[in-house]
């Protein structure tokens with residue numbers, strides 16, 4: 587029934603004065619996952635457009651469009667808006683200050699200053715010596731994470747290797763750009779590399795990556811036999827892979 591589809595042009599207000607300048611307004615809209623602050627620009631145009639800019643969301647709308655119409659259009663685009671804001675947040679540098687939140691073993695910890703001499707995680711807090719915080723604690727905290735990661739990975743790997751009845755391989759911490767883990771067979775014996783950032787994710791996912799790399803000690807491919815070995819160590823491996831991708835993408839740029 588094409589006659590029922592309104593032509594966009596027919597929505598244009600006959601009272602629209604010509605040649606006037608766009609005006610801009612800061613507004614808020616409650617979406618299902620929080621309040622969205624956006625800039626509303628009224629301009630000479632026929633349709634509503636949402637723009638994702640580095641500084642936030644800007645909506646451009648005709649002067650005659652009602653707020654209700656604009657906001658119901660925005661609600662339809664909520665998924666897109668949310669995704670954009672998430673990506674934008676992820677590209678901002680992480681601020682290593684008191685109060686900053688970072689993920690650790692799948693939990694969120696808040697950086698707080700302490701009188702103690704060493705970094706310590708407890709009760710949702712990452713306690714950092716005040717002196718370190720004042721001078722920039724990034725290197726110190728990352729060093730602490732790497733140390734903890736190495737110890738945890740080694741323990742989990744030893745357990746998995748024993749269950750597969752293979753000798754414990756050497757462990758290397760990696761900062762690879764695209765891989766959580768890898769397994770190499772060198773003349774000096776097999777070596778498993780695991781990314782230090784895995785330590786930010788839930789322990790279940792760390793175990794999955796370790797199970798995957800340990801299984802490569804038995805099968806050098808991704809054949810069905812390989813996945814059967816993974817399954818012996820980690821029965822729910824099918825669910826772990828998408829979860830690893832999802833949570834991995836959401837990590838802040840430390």
Ligand SMILES: [Zn+2]
Nearest residue numbers: 798802807808
């Ligand atoms: Zn693999």
